[in-house]
Each structure stands twice: as structure tokens, then as C-alpha cells.
Amino acid sequence: MSHQPKLYLDKERCKRNISRIAQKANENNLVFRPHFKTHQSIEIGRWFRDEGVEGVTVSSVEMAKYFIQDGWNDFTIAFPFYKGMIDGLKEIQNKAQIRLFVNSVEDISLLNRELKKDFKIYIEIDAGYGRSGISINKMDQIDLLVQAANDGKFSQFHGFYIHDGGTYKARGKNEIFERVEDSVDALRKLKDHYPNASTSLGDTPSASVLNNFDGIDEITPGNLVFYDWMQVQIGSCSPNDVAVYVExxxxxxxxxxxxxxHGGAVHFSKDFIEQYSNRNYGQVFQIFDNKFKPDDGVYLSSLSQEHGTVFGFKKSIIGDHNSIKILPIHSCLTVNLFDVYHTTDGEIIQKRVLS
Amino acid sequence: MSHQPKLYLDKERCKRNISRIAQKANENNLVFRPHFKTHQSIEIGRWFRDEGVEGVTVSSVEMAKYFIQDGWNDFTIAFPFYKGMIDGLKEIQNKAQIRLFVNSVEDISLLNRELKKDFKIYIEIDAGYGRSGISINKMDQIDLLVQAANDGKFSQFHGFYIHDGGTYKARGKNEIFERVEDSVDALRKLKDHYPNASTSLGDTPSASVLNNFDGIDEITPGNLVFYDWMQVQIGSCSPNDVAVYVExxxxxxxxxxxxxxHGGAVHFSKDFIEQYSNRNYGQVFQIFDNKFKPDDGVYLSSLSQEHGTVFGFKKSIIGDHNSIKILPIHSCLTVNLFDVYHTTDGEIIQKRVLS
Known part of the structure; x- marks a missing residue:
């Protein structure tokens, strides 16, 4: 009987997810530089270190500072550089190497004036997804940035980075392959142009299903440490790879x-997927013999602050427990709303509280 | 220049919102029993106490425990009772009076066996919104619950509670009046049937705009302590009543x-309203002479974990500040994602961290 909503972590699955991708990276001669935004936990970070990971990716200066506490000393800050970062970057540089996403020659100059220690620059490329980065069609601009990065007193051009958010709209492996094609082509084109540049691909679906990484040097997936119900629908994983749930x-x-x-937007955030001709805010499932069995058509159909409505409810789902298990739609946002992980074997694992 | 996303609170507006509704309640002989889920702050709670508030509404056992620390001793726990609450309720009863929402005769019996101190029962009524509560059309069931509550050794029937979530779909005052009609009619019908019962109406739009409270004894709005861009669209308030924003x-x-x-789903949650033929996840605005001026058609059109995309961006919005001000779509969820309030006059106000 659950007293309030609790976030559970299956350690074995989580370690298996980390180990699988580390091994895949190794077999394909890829640098594995995982994004730590999803778990935001020093203890879980150590499980990556156990697999040989040395450099990591974060999405903010504050997140880097959190992981520095545990001795991490090589960060990619995977967010377009802005001036407000400068004081934080100086602080980080006292203890760690940094790689930054910089989008203008002016900012490269600014950084070389302000930071008095070496740093590396990725140029973030937009291969069509349209969030951040420089369009792959603007090769002139890219050339100028590479030049400016290499000309800087402290900066050095490192490589190209693409986060292909388009793969999150895929449904099935073939659609992932189709959707990531533009990104992979862009990286290969850049590699032809700059043979010494590192090329980096960021998203979880591609890292999970791609078999041919020609032209790619590095992967930085974050979500695959846990996966979630959205990733099951995308085709990145099976329900038995999902390592977190909420009871x-x-x-x-x-x-x-x-x-x-008792489970609302303050526990799950409000991401949803279109499913069952409705909005699915969380997938009901049960555990039999360590296997996760989703209850088809049974799901959180609406969320207010603390209330959730389960559609398709059947008494058999709760049995004697008075509680319901939910696979989160988007584990990154759900995990961010809890202060600790309860492991399925009874431990408590600390995490960073709020971003 | 903002170093990271920050939550700002305009104290003067916030106190004005509290004071206005306290006065309105007073003029209409209503008990004002505010919901504290929106602000979740001991310090802000004291501003309600300054207006004479004695009893409050919360959405969980844990939230009541937080406010007990500051001497609050009379709580409505506005969430359907479930067994997992019992230990927490016993703990609360050592220091405070409680009112519970109970939906079955079995649960009323259970509570009378488990709790060894007096408590009061609201029957939550569903007048058509369809979230939780007992349908107003099931008068037989309501009669049974009232009877059971009054027959209990420790329980006493207190009254009827309606949270009319339907008013959140209104656009303009007249629609609020139309949408709340079923709820007000239901409370009046119950009042005819049970003249001594207290009748309670929960939502912010109704509390904000209703002028005729005949048949209603109590209001419990939460959101109006801050309001937000959704409430502006509903017609509950003007942009100059909104007391929180994110920079x-x-x-x-x-x-x-x-x-x-740099502002994503971990700062705003993912509530949106349909506006500008798109999804608006946060309204860009500027402050001139203490007035909030929304930039028409300029808004957060998409959010990922840390990134936001501002559509309709104009350089004039940022001026020399390198930052953008956003009115949250849903202040309850946005505030929940920050650890402190920065007041516009430079103070820091503590709050409960995560629900």
C-alpha cells in the first residue's frame, strides 16, 4: 500500500541499459559521452564510470557543477552558449574541461576574452529538426565558425553535434532509420569537409537501433538509461527495458x-502521446515474474495538479495493493519531479532536486 | 542578465489578490478557506493569516504536514480519501482538525475504526465535470453517506464540496457564469435538502467573477493567489493581477x-493553451512602469527538457537584458518546479520543494 506517489528504479535493468550501449559504442568504435540530464544522480553516474565512461554531456552549467562534486572533469554543455553562463563556466574550468556549443563568431571572441583557460567548441548542426544549431545548408557560416574557433587564443574547434529530435516522432525502427537519415547524411558531409572533426549524434532512438555508424564518432544519448513508454512506442526498446516507474x-x-x-502533473509533468484515440499521460502496467506487462487501453487519460484519471480501469489491476503502477510517458520529466529513487530492492538513491 | 531561469514574485500584487478575495468573501458572508497547493509557502501562507484566514485547503497529507510547521491547525484535505492516508491523518490529528472527502460508507466505517479523534466529512459532488466526487444525480447515495457520516463515533458530516473544473474551459466572464451554473444549482439543491450543511465551491474563475453567492457558504480557490496567463484568457483576471513570472x-x-x-519543461511543466493557432506554453511580456504588457503573438511555441522556442521573437523584447520574461500558462505547475521565489524587490521567499 503506497502512502504517496513513489518513483521506483529497477537497478538491474538500468545497469543493463548502460552496459548494452557502452558495449555497442565499443564495438562500433564510438566515443560514448552520455547525457546525464535524465538521471541527474551521482550514484547512477558511477554506473557509467564502471563501464569506462570518462566524459559526459549535461544541459546546463548547474548540472555540470552537481556532477563535479563526484569528480567528473570533462563536460559537454549541450545548450547554445549565452552570456549568462560565463561566471559559471569560469567556476567549472577550475576543476574540469569543457566543450561548448557556440553559434556566433562574436560569442567565440567573447569567450576567448573572458575564459582564461582552454576550451573546445562543438558546432551544433540543425539537419532539419529546427530547434537549435546552424542549418547544414549554411556551410559558409559553419566555415567561419570553425575558423574562428581554431583562431581563438583558448578555443579549439572540436567537432559537430546533432540532436535529432525528429526521431522521437518515429513509430517503429524503420521510421527511426528514415528520420535519422538527414542527420547522418549531414554528419557524413561535414566529415568529408573536415576529416579531423569529431561527429556526434545525440538522440536515444538512433543510438538504440542504428547498426551502421559510418561517419559518426560519438553518441550522447540520455534517455536510454531508463527509457519510457514513449520510447517503447517509438521502437527504441521493449517494455522490459524500461527501468523506472511510478507507483x-x-x-x-x-x-x-x-x-x-493520487498521481498528477506534479508527479508526471504533462507530456503525453496520442494513443488509444486519446491522450495517454501514463501507461498502466503490472509486473509478473519480473516482466512488465502493459495493460492495453488502460492509461492516465487526464492529469490535474495531484489527481489523475485512469481510463479503462479494471479492479484486477490493483488486486490487494490499493495502488497502480505507471510507466511514465517521458522519464526525463517525470524523474525531475521526484527527490529520490526507491530501488525495487529497497534502497534509496539520491538525486539532484529540481533543475 | 539572468544566469539561469528564475521564478519572480510580485509581493504587492499577490497580497492584493489575497486581500481582494478575502474582502469579497467577507462582504458575501462566505467562509474563505483558501487552497494552499498553488503557493506551497509558509511565508505566503502568513499573508492569508493576516487577512483573517484560519482554516485552509490542501491536496495531500504531506502538504498539510508542511503547513502544520507554521501553526496551521485546521485543514481540508481536498482529495478523495484512500487507505494509504491513514497513518498520515493520525499524525496530523495530533496537532490539527481535519476535514476529509469520503466517497463510500465502507471508508467512513474504516476511518471511524482507525482514527480515534473527531473529524469532519465533506461529500464531494460531481455536478457534471466528471473528475472525482459523487454525481449530483445519485441523491440516494448522498443520503446514505450523510447518514453514515453522522452515525460515526468520531465522524461528523460537514457539507458538500464542488470543484468546478469546467470553468477553466471558459473564455470570458459570461462563459464562466454559464459553466458554473450547474455547480451552483447543485449546491442550492443540496442546501434545500440539507439546510444545515455547508456548501463549498472550489475553483478560481468562479470565485473571481461571481457576484451572487446565494446558496454558497464557502469558497476555496487556490490559483488566484498568483493567477496566470490561462486565467487571463478565461477572464478571471487581467495581466496586471498576475503575481508570478519566470525570467x-x-x-x-x-x-x-x-x-x-533557456527555459523548458523542467521550468514550466508542459501545460499549454490553444492560442495564436498553435500551442502557447508561456506568454512573453514586458514590464513598463510596473504594468505587465503581453507581446501579442510572441510566446513559447515548444518546450523540450531545458530548451524553449520563442515564436514571434523581436529583438526589442530583450533590449540589453539578454533575458525574456514569461507569464506561466499554469502557475501551480510552474511554481512547483522552482525551489524559491525571488521577489521583485530583491528578497528570497522559501517554499516547499516538490509535492
């Missing part, structure tokens, strides 16, 4: 198909 | 209409 108290049966649970 | 660093200009900012 929430059952509160009230409303009618034949709906129940109210 | 986020500007990171990169993408093209003529888009910019990347």
Missing part, C-alpha cells in the same frame, strides 16, 4: 471505466 | 521569427 495510490472508482488516482 | 536567458536567434531560450 500511485488508487483513490476512487468513478464508473465502469474510470478511476481516480 | 529566462535568451540563447540563440534562429531566424526572423524564432529564438531559443
Amino acid at each position: 500511485i495510490p488508487f483513490a476512487q472508482q468513478i464508473d465502469n471505466e474510470k478511476a481516480i488516482v | 529566462i536567458p535568451f540563447a540563440q536567434q534562429i531566424d526572423n521569427e524564432k529564438a531559443i531560450v
Whole structure:
């Protein structure tokens, strides 16, 4: 009987996810520089170190500072550089190497004036996804940035980085292959142009399913440490690879198909996927013999601050437990809303609280 | 220049919001029993106490425990009772009076066996919104619950509670009036049937705009302590009533209409409203002479974990500041993602961290 919503972590699955991708990177001669934004935990970070990981990727200066506490000393800050970062970067540089995403010649100059220690520059490329980075079609601009990075007193051009957010819209492996094609082509084109540059691909679906990494030197997936129900739908993994879930108290049966649970937007955030002709904010599942069995058509159909509505509710789901297990739609956002992990074998694992 | 996303609080507006509703309640002979889920701050709670508030509403046992630390001793736990609450309720009862939402005769019996101190029961009514509570059409069931509550050794029936979530879909005051009609009618019908029962209405839009509270004894709004951009669209308030905003660093200009900012789902959650023929996840605005001026058509059009995309970006918005101000779509969820409030006059106000 759960007293309040709790975040659970299956350590064995999590370590298996880390180990699998580390091995895949090794077999394909890829640098594995994982993104630590998903777990935000010093203890889980150590499981990557056990697999030989030395450099990591973070999404903010504050996140780098958190991991420096445990001796990490080589960070990619995978967010477009902005001036407000400077004081934090100086602080980090006292203890660690940094690689930055810089998008303008002016900012490269600024950084060389402000930072008095060496740093490396990735040029973030937009191969069509359209979030951040420089369009692959602007080769002139890219050439100028490479030149400026190499001309800087402290800066050195390191390579090209693409986070292909488009693969998150795929449904099935073949669609992942199709959707990542533009990104892989862009990296290969850049590699032809700059043979010594490192090329880096960021997303979890590609890292999970690609077999041919020609032209790619580095992968930086974050989500695959845990995966989630969205990644199952994308085709990145199976339900038995998902390493986190939330257990929430059952509160009230409303009618034949709906129940109210204590689990809302402050526990899951509000990411959803379109599924079951509706919005699915969290997938109900059960555990039998260590296997995760999703209950088809049973899901969180709406969330308010603390309330969740489970659609397709069946009494058999709760049995004698008075609680329901939910696979999060987006584990990065769900995990961010809890202060600790409860492992399925009864330990508590600390994490960073709030970003 | 903002170093990372920061939550700002305008104390004067916040106190004005509290004071306005306290006065309105007073003029209409209503008990004002505010919901504290939105601010989750002991210090802000004291501003309600200054207005004469004695009893409050919370959405979980843990939230009640937080406010007990500051001497609050009369709570409505506005969430359907479930068994997992019992230990927590016993703990609360050592220091405070409690009112519970109980939906079954079995649970009323259970509570009378488990809790050895007096407690009061609200029957939560569903007047058509369809989240939690007992349908107003099931008067037989309601009669049974009232009877069971009054027959219990420790329980006493207190009254009826409706949270009309339907008003959040209104656009304009007249629609709020139309949408809340079923709830007000239900409370009046119950009042005819049970003249001594207290009737309670929970939502912010109704509390903000209703002028006729005949048949209603109590209001418990939460969001109106801060309001937000959604409440502006609903018609509950003007932009100059909104008391919180988030300031986020500007990171990169993408093209003529888009910019990347450091502000994502870990700062705003992912609530949106349909606006500008798109999804608006946060409204860009500027402050002139203490007035909030929304930039029409300029808004957060997408959010990933740490990145936000501002659509309709104009250089004039940032001026020399390198940061952008955002009115949150849903202040309850946004505030929940920050550890402190920065007041606009430079203080730091503590809050509960995570629900």
C-alpha cells in the first residue's frame, strides 16, 4: 500500500541499459559521452564510470557543477552558449574541461576574452529538426565558425553535434532509420569537409537501433538509461527495458471505466502521446515474474495538479495493493519531479532536486 | 542578465489578490478557506493569516504536514480519501482538525475504526465535470453517506464540496457564469435538502467573477493567489493581477521569427493553451512602469527538457537584458518546479520543494 506517489528504479535493468550501449559504442568504435540530464544522480553516474565512461554531456552549467562534486572533469554543455553562463563556466574550468556549443563568431571572441583557460567548441548542426544549431545548408557560416574557433587564443574547434529530435516522432525502427537519415547524411558531409572533426549524434532512438555508424564518432544519448513508454512506442526498446516507474495510490472508482488516482502533473509533468484515440499521460502496467506487462487501453487519460484519471480501469489491476503502477510517458520529466529513487530492492538513491 | 531561469514574485500584487478575495468573501458572508497547493509557502501562507484566514485547503497529507510547521491547525484535505492516508491523518490529528472527502460508507466505517479523534466529512459532488466526487444525480447515495457520516463515533458530516473544473474551459466572464451554473444549482439543491450543511465551491474563475453567492457558504480557490496567463484568457483576471513570472536567458536567434531560450519543461511543466493557432506554453511580456504588457503573438511555441522556442521573437523584447520574461500558462505547475521565489524587490521567499 503506497502512502504517496513513489518513483521506483529497477537497478538491474538500468545497469543493463548502460552496459548494452557502452558495449555497442565499443564495438562500433564510438566515443560514448552520455547525457546525464535524465538521471541527474551521482550514484547512477558511477554506473557509467564502471563501464569506462570518462566524459559526459549535461544541459546546463548547474548540472555540470552537481556532477563535479563526484569528480567528473570533462563536460559537454549541450545548450547554445549565452552570456549568462560565463561566471559559471569560469567556476567549472577550475576543476574540469569543457566543450561548448557556440553559434556566433562574436560569442567565440567573447569567450576567448573572458575564459582564461582552454576550451573546445562543438558546432551544433540543425539537419532539419529546427530547434537549435546552424542549418547544414549554411556551410559558409559553419566555415567561419570553425575558423574562428581554431583562431581563438583558448578555443579549439572540436567537432559537430546533432540532436535529432525528429526521431522521437518515429513509430517503429524503420521510421527511426528514415528520420535519422538527414542527420547522418549531414554528419557524413561535414566529415568529408573536415576529416579531423569529431561527429556526434545525440538522440536515444538512433543510438538504440542504428547498426551502421559510418561517419559518426560519438553518441550522447540520455534517455536510454531508463527509457519510457514513449520510447517503447517509438521502437527504441521493449517494455522490459524500461527501468523506472511510478507507483500511485488508487483513490476512487468513478464508473465502469474510470478511476481516480493520487498521481498528477506534479508527479508526471504533462507530456503525453496520442494513443488509444486519446491522450495517454501514463501507461498502466503490472509486473509478473519480473516482466512488465502493459495493460492495453488502460492509461492516465487526464492529469490535474495531484489527481489523475485512469481510463479503462479494471479492479484486477490493483488486486490487494490499493495502488497502480505507471510507466511514465517521458522519464526525463517525470524523474525531475521526484527527490529520490526507491530501488525495487529497497534502497534509496539520491538525486539532484529540481533543475 | 539572468544566469539561469528564475521564478519572480510580485509581493504587492499577490497580497492584493489575497486581500481582494478575502474582502469579497467577507462582504458575501462566505467562509474563505483558501487552497494552499498553488503557493506551497509558509511565508505566503502568513499573508492569508493576516487577512483573517484560519482554516485552509490542501491536496495531500504531506502538504498539510508542511503547513502544520507554521501553526496551521485546521485543514481540508481536498482529495478523495484512500487507505494509504491513514497513518498520515493520525499524525496530523495530533496537532490539527481535519476535514476529509469520503466517497463510500465502507471508508467512513474504516476511518471511524482507525482514527480515534473527531473529524469532519465533506461529500464531494460531481455536478457534471466528471473528475472525482459523487454525481449530483445519485441523491440516494448522498443520503446514505450523510447518514453514515453522522452515525460515526468520531465522524461528523460537514457539507458538500464542488470543484468546478469546467470553468477553466471558459473564455470570458459570461462563459464562466454559464459553466458554473450547474455547480451552483447543485449546491442550492443540496442546501434545500440539507439546510444545515455547508456548501463549498472550489475553483478560481468562479470565485473571481461571481457576484451572487446565494446558496454558497464557502469558497476555496487556490490559483488566484498568483493567477496566470490561462486565467487571463478565461477572464478571471487581467495581466496586471498576475503575481508570478519566470525570467529566462535568451540563447540563440534562429531566424526572423524564432529564438531559443533557456527555459523548458523542467521550468514550466508542459501545460499549454490553444492560442495564436498553435500551442502557447508561456506568454512573453514586458514590464513598463510596473504594468505587465503581453507581446501579442510572441510566446513559447515548444518546450523540450531545458530548451524553449520563442515564436514571434523581436529583438526589442530583450533590449540589453539578454533575458525574456514569461507569464506561466499554469502557475501551480510552474511554481512547483522552482525551489524559491525571488521577489521583485530583491528578497528570497522559501517554499516547499516538490509535492
